[in-house]
Amino acid sequence: MANERLAQALLAPRCVALIGASGDPKKNTSRPQRYLRKHGYTGRIVPVNRERNEMFGEKAYPTLLDAPDGIDHALIMVPARFVPDVIEQCAAKKIPLASIYSDGFAESGEAGRQLQQRVLEIARAGGVRLIGPNGMGVINTHLPAAVSINAVLDIERLLRGPVGVISQSGSVMGALLSRGQARGLGFSKLVSVGNECDLSVGEILDMLVDDPDTRTVLLFLETIRQPELLAQAARRAFAAGKPVIVYKLGKSDIARELAASHTGAMTGSDDSANAFFGLHGIIRVETLEAMIELPPLLAGNRPPTGRRIAVLTTTGGGAAMVVDNLGRLGLDIVAPTAGIVERLAAKNIAVKPGTLMDLTMAGTRKEVYSAVLGELLASDHCDAVLAVVGSSSQFHPQHAVEPIVAAVPAPKPLAAFLVPDAAASLDHLRAAGVAAFRTPEACADALRAYFDWRAPPPPPPAADVGAAAALLGNNISPQLDERAACEVFEVLGIARAAAAVIRTPDEPVALGFPVVAKILSPDILHKTEAGGVALNIATPQALQSAAREILARVRAAKPAARIEGVLVQKLERGLAEVILGYKNDPQVGPIVMLGVGGTLAEVYRDFCVRLAPVSFEQAQEMIGAVKGLALIRGYRNLPRGDLDALARAICALSNLARVESRRIAEAEINPLIVKRDGEGVVAVDGLIVTPRD
């Protein structure tokens, strides 16, 4: 299998060439050779340097063409402009993989982007796969093989362990290694992917799924490239029981701007990225330390069925710091059951009433803590257990955490938080495979991340979009107006308000009153601002004058606009107005978006995004996730909206993602009116943007 050969070259190279290596130990480019040997690489190293024929005891070659055959992995450190030639040489030498450390490519502007494209074309033509450019190399702690310029390799020794890392930032790859090892976390493979011009995170993750030394994978992302490959690999990882944890930048506008300039990548919205991770079973953390602390919590566990956490502690105030954060993140802290309290009482352990099991000083007795922890782990009233330990963890580390270390494993996560500075206790717990947390914030974040984890659902059932595709095929305009767009929505299954088009103000309409009148023009995007809308028209006479005024106002405001007439639409009323949107996100592809209509909701940025197409169940989840829709979900005494019809409309719009004949950049129904339960939804305005490209 071609992929096996590639994985071997990437993760377990037998021979590594270092192109542009320096013999001057002060130069960064001298590091890889030093690091390889320092960390015990036993394969062959081939330094390539025009000016030396020996470097640090290894024979050096003036060019790659002069080097011996059998090279698995070429690490390229020459200036960007020389890289195309070196890749040609890699092809000539049948080297399956080159990783390019050099920068000055897509991350540096248009000229760099073109150079990167040329390098990629040469590599493709020559059968060479690429990591980078602007990548920091690859580390395998097990082989070992540390093919990297990253200064973290000055570390004394590499700790082997079950955690793989794939990072778009070379320095953060180093930071994870450094911070992880400091906490006793060992790694299997670490890959810095740089600009991902060829091999991207997804394809490398796929290799780690097949890597027996890797049980969990950490991703550090600034953007998402090749989302299909990442999605497939993440789903394979989930099926294989290997959790994938991601820390992704881009929660703020400034970070998205930086990512664009730092990596040369297009960035989409953070909500789209979240939807992508959620759909494919990737667990997102918000704190850096949670990345390092979460893996043991997941080991052997599957996504939860509830959101209930039981907490035991020897210190009320210490535990409350975690619990306060958990509460804010929407998790349920559950009190012990009457049965638990009784069974403990039978063992002479009195439990104070309350949600937290605050054992106070008594809890520092091992048998008390053990008994309570055992009851919680064995009980099905909670989906996870948090064990908090106070000052004893600082001065009696072995003794204080012994009940936690000795606890009988249960099919639910166990997290430990130590209130004081208690490095030795943290180490004991880590060594025993218990997830141990240093800060209340990372502890809460990790538990929240676990509770948000879901198994990737199967793709939604097939749907026929032939009629919509045909309508879209017949319309050559880059933007479909209200009427044309609503026709597409209608054939997708979304009812639209009854309407007629009149060419002159006195043309009669066969609609019940009241009605609404709107200008119909392919050249007018903002109808209201052009004076092109009249609402709540009660009679045919009023319609005549309204239409006359609309035409007069629009002709005055937009003399050049082509006017197709006036759209007269039955006035629709309902319980709520929602916005239903569809978009091709630059990072993750088609998404569907649901939000509450109106300017006030716009100010609150209250909407839910999912990857399109969605299933009916996913659409229902979206409705549940929009805060403002509480008003039609049965809030106080307010009537319930037709949520099933709304969910069907979400699915229908999301099916635009299935139209293959024409690329749809954006579509929007605004507003979609939601009526009372049983009365449906109706589209009142909308548009579709579908540039010919």
Next chain:
Amino acid sequence: MANERLAQALLAPRCVALIGASGDPKKNTSRPQRYLRKHGYTGRIVPVNRERNEMFGEKAYPTLLDAPDGIDHALIMVPARFVPDVIEQCAAKKIPLASIYSDGFAESGEAGRQLQQRVLEIARAGGVRLIGPNGMGVINTHLPAAVSINAVLDIERLLRGPVGVISQSGSVMGALLSRGQARGLGFSKLVSVGNECDLSVGEILDMLVDDPDTRTVLLFLETIRQPELLAQAARRAFAAGKPVIVYKLGKSDIARELAASHTGAMTGSDDSANAFFGLHGIIRVETLEAMIELPPLLAGNRPPTGRRIAVLTTTGGGAAMVVDNLGRLGLDIVAPTAGIVERLAAKNIAVKPGTLMDLTMAGTRKEVYSAVLGELLASDHCDAVLAVVGSSSQFHPQHAVEPIVAAVPAPKPLAAFLVPDAAASLDHLRAAGVAAFRTPEACADALRAYFDWRAPPPPPPAADVGAAAALLGNNISPQLDERAACEVFEVLGIARAAAAVIRTPDEPVALGFPVVAKILSPDILHKTEAGGVALNIATPQALQSAAREILARVRAAKPAARIEGVLVQKLERGLAEVILGYKNDPQVGPIVMLGVGGTLAEVYRDFCVRLAPVSFEQAQEMIGAVKGLALIRGYRNLPRGDLDALARAICALSNLARVESRRIAEAEINPLIVKRDGEGVVAVDGLIVTPRD
């Protein structure tokens, strides 16, 4: 001065009595004696124990009455039921201060609350001041005197330093000491206040303001007791240039519930607590580590004037982790000015264009990093500087952070974040007094906390509330109905809609139409639900029938209600409806609240709280802080509301706090209609709840 004597007894006791001390080293109650000597206390220790006349080499006494005179501080560890007697003995022995470690008081229920009250009365009568009950004691590292049972005192030695701690949780006091010392942070005084039945956080803070060894104070709070004392002390601390940093539980409902059960305290809303901290210059952090890491950032600095941070880094990805959080918290990351870029270019330092100053590998050269950092600190284009250091901080700690340590101090904060695990670098920075952060989250939280810091404003100018007080004095109802409440609001300065009361449906009204009709009854709180409201009535005839129907419906729905008539009100329209509320918060006292009206805004919980009364400027800030009011602050093309009139109305309602003759529990104007700029605001409905107590 009486207070000096107390401060000396609390912080620098010359003789300490330990009542209920054990001679068995396995018992917790043996600890204080051991800890006192272990940490170098040179004063006299008086153990009191019925069964021994010698303990650990000190003479012991059967009762406190048998002990010698001159005791400054009695630490009481006997079971709760014996505490009253011991306090009487303290009084007899003229001991100025007793701290009660014993639990079983207010935190344990009603019986405990009564016992606590009794203890307090005995102490007051006898001139003894109290710490606790349920407190963990007092530590002075400078004297030294560690009068505490807290196991953190098993620590090898106490590090002296400028940071004081006052904690409502004894174990968290220990955790702060433990975590702080592990990071090289030394403390001056630490006080665990327990239930605060007498001496509360405020009074102790006041002593620390006068303590020359204390430069910064950390507060760990579960609730706020005696807010006036805390406010005064915090303002004195601000004036003295001693920053007060608080970590307060209670962000979630569950934490507020826990605080109530754990400390026996009433808890108010977290927004009220925030308003309190903000008003009195107390800096609130959200992360535990920020407590320990923030003090050096504040040292010598005053509240900022802008929100601009300049960032320099040797690693783009590492810095972006902090920057992403900063962006999300609403801070501005600013690019270097053209002048800075030019001056650096003159030194042969090329700066890549962009917001972050990413120096990459070049930045690991000391002279480059120093030059850039110097420019940023000297420039007024930013209000703080964040210096990020990559892998070099791990292996070359001295070298990597040298430019930061050597930077010329500037009148703005400098924060350092180290991307890898770099304990030695953190230590170097700490030793040099630089604020150094271990996690991106705590770093961002600390900077955000600094940027939210404001000087405590003077109290708002006086206002005459005589007319309102008179109206309130004349009305004996515990709840003022719409009409009576709006009369009070009117004399406070808030216009109300023109209105008249009719007793019978055919009574004429001298109002312009359209009008609104509402039932007027002291017994009907929810007028709409009782069928007591009719909107948008266009003519006198329509009013007659509407009034008739209202009366019929209300009599059917609420046969027992006293009906005073029908309130007919001119229909008012404006740009927005807001809710303006006033409340006596159980933690912090009178507050005023501004929110957007309507159920949708209610779902988003979008409101702003400030302590009442407020100044005009504070009212303006409140308007700026309510997200949904963007719609009347000049959003897109929407007209601007009369924000000055709204601010005046906020001040007016907040003046209810000045009414001394009658306690007002709650008042609300809902809605207050905001008209176009220049057209004012008008109250359309409201109520005042003012129980006779």
